Amino acid sequence: MAVVAVVPARGGSKGIPGKNLRKVGGVPLVARAVLAALSAERIDRVIVTTDDDEIDRVASAAGAEVIDRPADLAGDTASSESAVLHAIHELGEVPEVVILVQPTSPFIDPGDLDAAVAEVAGGVRDAVFSAVETHEFLWTLGPDGARGVNHDPAVRLPRQQRQPQYRETGAFYVMRGSGFVTHRHRFFGRIGIVPVDERGAIExxxxxxxxxxxxxxxxxxxxxxxxxxxxAVVTDFDGVHTDDSVLISADGVERVSVTRTDGMGVDLLRRAGVPMLILSTERNPVVSARARKLDVDVVQGAQDKAVALWEWITAKGLDPDRVAYLGNDVNDLGCLESVGWPIAVADSHPDVLAAARLVLTTRGGEGAVRELADLVLLAAERRAAATPPATPPAGIRHATSDHLLEAL
Known part of the structure; x- marks a missing residue:
């Protein structure tokens, strides 16, 4: 067993209830950690250790193996080290390299994981962690006032004349397996640092x-x-199939403009057998007229789009986690929250951009639907070419689906 990543993800959290299931970019934090580790070329297996059934389900769907975490190792005072040690015990073998991956860091670069593994596997370091370079002046505040920690306040050298220091990000810790089991701590022996992009270094x-x-x-x-x-794919209409503008004639008739590029994208999805729904609150008959032209399902004039979406998903017997919803404005937020792939067109409202798992490069009415169609068809091609996963070892539950492996 060469390189194993372990993601500790307990169900309890005091600061943010259900934190490891909260979504960033439309993806639960625990799934983001799993997907980052799976995308690293040097990691052989990804294990999630948890005491929570829903985390178990989400982690499995993301492609991880799952180990049940005992209650005495899932409390507020339990350390991450204890969870990793338990996971190694359950594996029955000490990996050459073990990685602690924290789901609270949503922007882990798989390339950084590979760089850290290379240092440990190559014998250069015994333990390596993620950090950002900093030249900040640090202070401590006590009863007698503030004091400089890493500098002399009377001698403020310019940045170019100061050695950089490093702030631990908490994203990942890569360790020689035998050393970790012996020391039972993530820092031992020759310790190294992999600098990561400070723009995504948030815990x-x-x-x-x-x-x-x-x-x-x-x-x-x-x-x-x-x-x-x-x-399946579900889309809003105005601002997605159109550019969100409308022409009104003297007699009050509204007209919109669409692109044949989007029409071709819908046709390709339909030919591939991908169910599609146009879902809109708009009452203008142009919505249903366009859906008839495209030969797809339509619900318009919906008072509650999220309810209408759920009814369609249920009627089709679909898994919401395997549905994409493409929207652009705040009335799409409920639908975006309800599916596994919330997607936004490039010119979406800021709240929609924040809720999206994926932001397209194309604006509404300018080929965004075609862009999404191409991505869906690409995934189908890769899925068809993929080989089935190997049978998991006894006692460890393997992922039941791999539909999130290409995320991030």
């Missing part, structure tokens, strides 16, 4: 940090766009 412990991560997500990860592995 979520508060609601405010969660909100910040959601705001950062669209800017952080929508290039390049990943395949969208889903079984």
């Amino acid at each position: 979520i412990d508060t609601v405010e940090e969660l909100e910040l991560a959601c705001a950062i997500a669209p800017m952080w990860e929508h290039h390049p766009l990943p395949p969208v592995d889903v079984d």
Whole structure:
């Protein structure tokens, strides 16, 4: 057993209830950690240790193996080290390299994981962790006032003349397996650092940090766009199939403009057997007329889009986690929250951009539907070419589906 990543994800959290299931960019935090580890070329297995049934389900869907975490190792005072040691015990073998991956860090670069593994596996270091370089002046505040911690306040050297220091991000810790089992701690022997991009070096412990991560997500990860592995596609109409503008004639008739590029994308999905729904609150008959032209399901004039979406998903017998919803404005937020792939067009409202798992490069009415269709079809091609996963070892539950492996 060469390189094993362990993601400790307990169900209890005092600061943010259900924190490991909260979504950033439309993806639960525990799934983001799993997907980052699975995307690293040097990691052989990804294990989630949890005491929570829903985390178990989400982690399995993301592609992880799951180990049940005992209650005495899932309390507020339990350490991450204890969870990793328990996971190693359950594996029955000490990995050459073991990685502690924290789900509270939503923007882990798989390349950084590979760089850290290379140092440990190559014998250069015994333990390596993620950190950001900093030249900040640190202070401590006591009864007698503030004091400089890492500098002499009377001699303020310019940045160029000061050695950089490093702030631990908490995202990941890569360790020689035997050394970790012996020391029972993540820092031992020759310790190294892998500098990571400070723009994504956020650790979520508060609601405010969660909100910040959601705001950062669209800017952080929508290039390049990943395949969208889903079984069905649902879209809003105005602002998605159209550019959200309307022409009104003297007699009050409203007209909109669409693109044949989107029409071709819908046709390709339909030919591939992917169910599609156009869902809109708009009452203008142009919505249903366009749906008839495209030969797809339509619900318009919906008072509650999320309810209408759920009814359609249920009637089709679909798994909501394997449905994509493409929207652009605040009345789409309920639908975006209800599916596994919430997606936004490029010119969406800021709240929609923050809720989206994926932000397209194309604006509404300018080929966004076609762009999504191409991503869905690409995922289908890769899924068809994929080989079945190996049978998991006894006692460890393997993922039941791999539909999220291409995320992030």
